[in-house]
Amino acid sequence: MHRTNEPRPPASRLRIGSAPDSWGVWFPDDPHQVGWDRFLDEVAEAGYTWIELGPYGYLPTDPARLRDETARRGLSVSAGTVFTGLHRGEAVWEETWAHVAKVAELTREAGAGYLVAIPAFWRDDKTGEVLEDRELTPAAWRDLSRLTERLAHRVREEYGLRTVVHPHADTHVDTEEHVVRLLDTTDPDLVELCLDTGHYAYCGGDSVRLIETYGRRLGYLHLKQVDPEVLARVRAQDLPFGPAVAQGVMCEPPLGVPALEPVLAAARPLGVDLFAIVEQDMYPCPPDRPLPVARRTRALLESYLDG
Template sequence: MTEPLHPLSPLRIAAAPISWGVCEVPGWGHVLDPDIVLAEMASLGLTATEFGPPGYLPADPAELRKTLRGYGIAPIGGFLALALHREPSWALTAARTAAAQFAAAGAEVLVLAAATGHDGYDTRTPLDARQWRTLLDTAGAVGDIAAEHGLRLAVHPHVGTHVETAAEVERFLADSDLDLCLDTGHLLIGGADPVELARRHPDRLGHIHLKDVRAALAAEVRSGAVEYSEAVRQGLYVPLGAGDVEVAALVRAAHAGGYRGWYVIEQDTALRPGETAAAATAAARQSLRHLAEIAAGLTSARI
């Protein structure tokens, strides 16, 4: 069992199945049974999680709540990747279905990514001005759907989507009033500085995914020398505090800016055939310890 966060900690900590290799990308890797992943989360003292890819956890909200409750875990929401720039009606139908399920399960947030429409996150093609406008309009409509269901929407800059690079993140912030899911790993890989973004746009932080990455390997992904999926397999993501993201500075900046939402420990990994949860759980444990140290510093500053 990981030592719990300080009882006066201002941080709300959650997990995500991707830290145990559960991903929506076909052929990503070995997928552990949900009961194994939830049991590992509970063993670390985690009490909240995102859902993981569609279909991983039960679709029926009552069954989903019962499953999570059996491990002492609460639902906070989940990730939805939609091709917002094309066939908006299809994207909005999918968003309505997901939002209804999320809300009925007791979730708080819908995390939206501007998918390319291709499988995986290794390739993409640029958008023209019309497609970008469609993306923005569709994202805004998804935000309205989320609000109708009592959910917050956070748009997730993500490698291999149409909001990936530092320039695209800035363009999105200028052209839309939607909040961001500040994912420290994906932002750094895309060339943005997550700490600087948190400081400049405290009012746009809707959700936070905490990742740490190896900057040298991230640069290879950014240059196209290594595909994203291969970089993940090569150890792109490392436990919090072991990589090149300034995690402590990010948390301090977000907290100082008034952010009081969830910090989701999310270290993308891909498991080999037959691999157990052991290594992923050890990495999550290390991340939790690092985050506990950061939280203790925030607590001490308040007292």
């Protein structure tokens, strides 16, 4: 019997932000990308107050300078990002940890609380060269789950950060089957989910259903959409992710899928503070394109939250 006087869990406090990705930034240094100072100026001008670090080395890596550059623009950092290949087992652990520790230290010094961990690509995201089998063996899945837990535990103990795993196109954690498998084989107290709505839709997943089923594992959101027509061409041609992005597979909301208002509505009742970071993959893109898109997207998301 339902008791009407039972207290309801508080609604999640959704903190909207953006990231270098939405300015066409994929690499620490690339002639096709805008400079880091322009990114910081424009993300603040677009009305965001939260950002991610993006690829290590794009923003200043000196903690004092990074804090100064972000603070004087009214910006705060929510997370850093690492790519990992933990399915390869113990042989890659030390090398992986050396990279993770470097990023985690800067992330902590920037005042952020999250480390976004993206699994390694099975094919090169620029050239399409196949690097590994598309499917992991049972042994590789065991290594992935076990070492992801070890990574999350060590990151928490040494840097005080929460690790959120980011399913990503052209990695071994992409489809609903693979995402659920990782969640079901890892400790929920250690390993949380960074749900990227665009990547999940790209790989055939339903973000709302995932939130409704695994909401207690949701630690972080990346908001983006895919263009269904472009995605159909990408799938028909089996294009790698990089060329797909160059063709515009990730599009400006609300022009694609999934609809973001139901995603936010599904996340709000979870009763946790949650970052919702806009990440519209646009590499490469004209330098004057990101700012107007960022303004419109922020206004759209704010309208969903105010509604």
